[in-house]
Amino acid sequence: xxxxxxxxxxxxxxxxxxxxxxxxxxxxxNSALQRIADLIQMRQESVIEANRHDLVQGKNSGxxxxxxxxxxxxxxxxDGMVQSLKEIxxxxxxxxxxxxxxxxxxxxxxxxxxxxxxxxxxxxxRPNVTVEAAALCLKSGNSVILRGGSDALESNRALTALIRxxxxxxxVPSDAVQLVERREHEGVTWLVKQAEYVDLVIPRGGxxxxxxxxxQATVPVIKHYKGVCHLYIxxxxxxxxxxxxxxxAKVQRPGTCNALETLLVHQKISxxxxxxxxxxxxxxxxxxxxxxxxxxxxxxxxTEQDFYTEYLDLVMNVRIVDSIEEAIAHIExxxxxxxxxxxxxxxxxxxxFVDMIDSAVVTVNASTRLSDGGVFGxxxxxxxxxDKLHARGPMGLGELTSYKWVVRGNGNxxx
Amino acid sequence: xxxxxxxxxxxxxxxxxxxxxxxxxxxxxNSALQRIADLIQMRQESVIEANRHDLVQGKNSGxxxxxxxxxxxxxxxxDGMVQSLKEIxxxxxxxxxxxxxxxxxxxxxxxxxxxxxxxxxxxxxRPNVTVEAAALCLKSGNSVILRGGSDALESNRALTALIRxxxxxxxVPSDAVQLVERREHEGVTWLVKQAEYVDLVIPRGGxxxxxxxxxQATVPVIKHYKGVCHLYIxxxxxxxxxxxxxxxAKVQRPGTCNALETLLVHQKISxxxxxxxxxxxxxxxxxxxxxxxxxxxxxxxxTEQDFYTEYLDLVMNVRIVDSIEEAIAHIExxxxxxxxxxxxxxxxxxxxFVDMIDSAVVTVNASTRLSDGGVFGxxxxxxxxxDKLHARGPMGLGELTSYKWVVRGNGNxxx
Numbered sequence: 001x002x003x004x005x006x007x008x009x010x011x012x013x014x015x016x017x018x019x020x021x022x023x024x025x026x027x028x029x030n031s032a033l034q035r036i037a038d039l040i041q042m043r044q045e046s047v048i049e050a051n052r053h054d055l056v057q058g059k060n061s062g063x064x065x066x067x068x069x070x071x072x073x074x075x076x077x078x079d080g081m082v083q084s085l086k087e088i089x090x091x092x093x094x095x096x097x098x099x100x101x102x103x104x105x106x107x108x109x110x111x112x113x114x115x116x117x118x119x120x121x122x123x124x125x126r127p128n129v130t131v132e133a134a135a136l137c138l139k140s141g142n143s144v145i146l147r148g149g150s151d152a153l154e155s156n157r158a159l160t161a162l163i164r165x166x167x168x169x170x171x172v173p174s175d176a177v178q179l180v181e182r183r184e185h186e187g188v189t190w191l192v193k194q195a196e197y198v199d200l201v202i203p204r205g206g207x208x209x210x211x212x213x214x215x216q217a218t219v220p221v222i223k224h225y226k227g228v229c230h231l232y233i234x235x236x237x238x239x240x241x242x243x244x245x246x247x248x249a250k251v252q253r254p255g256t257c258n259a260l261e262t263l264l265v266h267q268k269i270s271x272x273x274x275x276x277x278x279x280x281x282x283x284x285x286x287x288x289x290x291x292x293x294x295x296x297x298x299x300x301x302x303t304e305q306d307f308y309t310e311y312l313d314l315v316m317n318v319r320i321v322d323s324i325e326e327a328i329a330h331i332e333x334x335x336x337x338x339x340x341x342x343x344x345x346x347x348x349x350x351x352x353f354v355d356m357i358d359s360a361v362v363t364v365n366a367s368t369r370l371s372d373g374g375v376f377g378x379x380x381x382x383x384x385x386x387d388k389l390h391a392r393g394p395m396g397l398g399e400l401t402s403y404k405w406v407v408r409g410n411g412n413x414x415x
Numbered sequence: 416x417x418x419x420x421x422x423x424x425x426x427x428x429x430x431x432x433x434x435x436x437x438x439x440x441x442x443x444x445n446s447a448l449q450r451i452a453d454l455i456q457m458r459q460e461s462v463i464e465a466n467r468h469d470l471v472q473g474k475n476s477g478x479x480x481x482x483x484x485x486x487x488x489x490x491x492x493x494d495g496m497v498q499s500l501k502e503i504x505x506x507x508x509x510x511x512x513x514x515x516x517x518x519x520x521x522x523x524x525x526x527x528x529x530x531x532x533x534x535x536x537x538x539x540x541r542p543n544v545t546v547e548a549a550a551l552c553l554k555s556g557n558s559v560i561l562r563g564g565s566d567a568l569e570s571n572r573a574l575t576a577l578i579r580x581x582x583x584x585x586x587v588p589s590d591a592v593q594l595v596e597r598r599e600h601e602g603v604t605w606l607v608k609q610a611e612y613v614d615l616v617i618p619r620g621g622x623x624x625x626x627x628x629x630x631q632a633t634v635p636v637i638k639h640y641k642g643v644c645h646l647y648i649x650x651x652x653x654x655x656x657x658x659x660x661x662x663x664a665k666v667q668r669p670g671t672c673n674a675l676e677t678l679l680v681h682q683k684i685s686x687x688x689x690x691x692x693x694x695x696x697x698x699x700x701x702x703x704x705x706x707x708x709x710x711x712x713x714x715x716x717x718t719e720q721d722f723y724t725e726y727l728d729l730v731m732n733v734r735i736v737d738s739i740e741e742a743i744a745h746i747e748x749x750x751x752x753x754x755x756x757x758x759x760x761x762x763x764x765x766x767x768f769v770d771m772i773d774s775a776v777v778t779v780n781a782s783t784r785l786s787d788g789g790v791f792g793x794x795x796x797x798x799x800x801x802d803k804l805h806a807r808g809p810m811g812l813g814e815l816t817s818y819k820w821v822v823r824g825n826g827n828x829x830x
Contacts, residue, residue: 023770101792103790103791103792105785105790107781107785109791109792116803116804117803195629199803199804200803200804214610214633215633218629218630220635220636220802220803220804221635222804238826241825241826244826244828245826245828248828248829252828252829253829341822354821355438358819359819360819360820361819361820361821361822362819362820362821362822363821363822363824364821364822364823364824365823365824365825365826365827366522366822366823366824366825366826366827366828367824367827367828367829369828369829370520370522370822370824370827370828370829371820371822372829375518375520375829376518376524376820377516377518377524387635388531388532388614388615388635388817389531389614389615389635389637389804389805389817390804390805392817392818392819392820393819393820394820402803402804402807403807404773404774404775404776404777404807404808405775405776405777405786405791405807405808405809406769406776406777406778406779407756407776407777407778407779407781407785407786408779408780408781409778409779409780409781409782409785410656410780410781411653411656411659411660411780411781412780412781412782412785413659413660413663413667413781413782413784413785414663414667414668414782414784414785414787414790
């Protein structure tokens with residue numbers, strides 16, 4: 001079968017499954033999720049074994065430590081997936097909610113939450129995305145076509161097999177969750193052009209992947225772009241807080257998109273702050289601007305390109321700025337509109353930063369790592385949107401639904 | 416200047432204006448709208464004169480009566496535009512609304528309504544769209560680039576000049592509203608690729624226009640597709656109501672996208688219903704299926720292609736069906752997911768229809784013409800979205816905004 005037919009077949013099957021799924025009650029979807037959780041728990045050894053294949057292959061092909069960290073499914077991460085499935089099952093069903101109002105003309109106008117239909121997820125290394133995307137789509141009544149990275153193929157195969165088994169066991173069409181197993185790049189191209197069957201494409205990954213998808217898609221896309229996240233340390237701030245927030249944002253899990261990449265420090269406190277920071281973040285490889293290098297003598301030089309880079313690793317750019325305006329201008333230029341924050345005690349500066357920074361999430365005196373669907377109370381997230389349409393920032397269950405309007409009248413006419 | 420540079424310049428100016436507009440208070444935006452309303456009222460003769468040029472040209476080039484109706488700016492339609500501007504000024508500002516919650520981790524999570532940024536409107540004949548789109552974008556803090564149809568160029572020029580004058584008079588950058596005056600088709604192509612400056616494209620018009628935009632755009636698109644709207648007259652229904660609703664949906668303003676195009680009638684009541692309908696809709700040219708033609712002997716035959724057609728004129732298809740399932744299947748096949756309705760007294764059938772019809776608006780015992788932002792209480796509408804993402808159905812002020820998340824903490828970390 002050629003790749004175009006292979007993809008179109010999947011899309012058509014996903015659409016048919018979505019019509020059945022749309023009619024499933026909350027309890028039916030939840031018992032499917034529960035069954036999938038049980039299967040992953042019972043067969044976790046098979047998942048970890050499949051993941052081990054991917055890890056060995058990844059090490060042999062020279063993937064970075066941070067990349068391998070994202071790829072790895074430890075026992076505790078599998079437990080995390082099971083936990084996440086149970087949490088999603090326990091959430092309120094986002095579908096079927098009705099908000100109604102009687103209009104002056106006498107009819108009732110209802111806005112009814114419905115599933116979107118068919119979602120295509122195109123993503124890279126992290127295999128837990130496979131389970132969370134499938135679970136969130138199922139819960140919200142959507143079919144999903146998963147196109148994960150080649151580096152995680154065995155892990156994704158093992159997980160998808162368990163998910164489909166769980167669906168079959170509970171009377172949900174297994175085609176509601178399908179994995180693109182063929183590796184041709186044209187697979188992605190065809191997938192994002194199936195406007196007849198696919199309602200939404202969510203790409204998560206590197207710049208070139210997202211650019212390709214955005215250029216080729218005729219299906220609507222919600223981009224989950226890279227996170228070149230910034231913290232700006234204002235002149236007037238709690239230095240202890242600044243140190244602990246920067247440490248958390250950079251070190252707690254560097255391989256994630258909401259981890260800190262570039263630190264901006266007001267020049268007035270830089271001589272006092274930076275040496276302490278160097279000490280606190282001793283495992284982090286720092287790259288500095290000229291002025292930073294005068295204070296932290298033995299660090300590397302941060303190039304223009306470095307400031308655009310999402311390291312996803314224990315590497316961080318440091319730049320000294322003369323004012324909050326310079327910090328805002330830096331973020332405007334080099335940022336990716338994902339998550340950017342300020343550490344400050346100056347309420348005027350805080351509001352200026354919040355108003356001017358055009359990012360999905362703006363943090364004030366808090367770690368950028370808090371930019372997360374779970375932390376925000378949206379349940380497991382399907383991604384962090386850097387677009388402005390439909391969904392922005394952490395995207396959870398509610399963002400996987402659409403709505404229809406229902407006019408209930410008694411012969412009402414337009415006058 | 417080549418067309419690419421011309422468009423890019425406009426887009427860049429629109430972006431700069433949008434940054435200023437983002438910071439304008441509700442009162443400032445409202446006095447601009449009020450000033451524009453006053454200018455249009457004071458200079459309505461100049462607008463009507465410009466429109467007369469378009470109408471003469473349109474008649475000469477053989478445009479249909481329905482098309483010319485959509486193009487015409489009568490004194491009462493100009494009054495309607497002025498009224499609409501005042502209503503939009505009186506609406507609550509959709510920008511700046513904040514919903515906040517304290518999360519268990521101790522920080523405050525705020526969801527703040529913000530403008531989208533720059534909107535590109537690509538539309539066809541109706542010049543009142545020029546004013547309503549500009550007003551809705553201004554009110555919601557967005558810049559707009561208007562690309563109207565060639566048939567309305569003089570009307571749009573006159574209206575845009577007054578709008579820009581009103582902006583200048585009230586201290587808003589006039590580049591917040593710009594009209595693409597050059598007519599090269601590549602203008603549209605370049606406009607929908609300005610992802611660096613333009614945040615949203617809204618095409619309204621014919622199938623080929625929308626298809627071209629959807630295929631070429633790298634900017635997110637919300638499609639406002641044609642309205643092949645249906646009414647299904649169920650076996651058990653109030654015949655008098657059915658007659659008056661069909662009459663209103665077809666005749667009250669046939670040139671609009673929510674007007675009725677195809678009527679489906681249950682066979683059990685067809686022999687009794689159709690002759691009365693023929694009498695009631697005497698000015699409507701009917702096209703019927705084979706069975707319809709046995710009852711209404713002198714009408715034309717409805718071809719397969721007719722059932723896909725949006726007439727926007729006093730023409731209507733009529734088809735007899737044997738069941739509600741057949742009606743639903745017809746709408747699934749030939750419909751455009753815009754607005755479709757049922758006339759029925761059977762509550763089970765009503766719910767079946769509401770659940771199964773995958774349209775933006777589903778009407779029950781009411782005219783399809785009620786599918787409208789004004790009627791729904793959204794204010795003047797910018798269009799009726801047939802997409803499922805971001806906005807569905809009538810799209811008003813709220814749908815022209817995005818949001819950002821603000822995390823207000825006191826040193827909060829991710830654990």
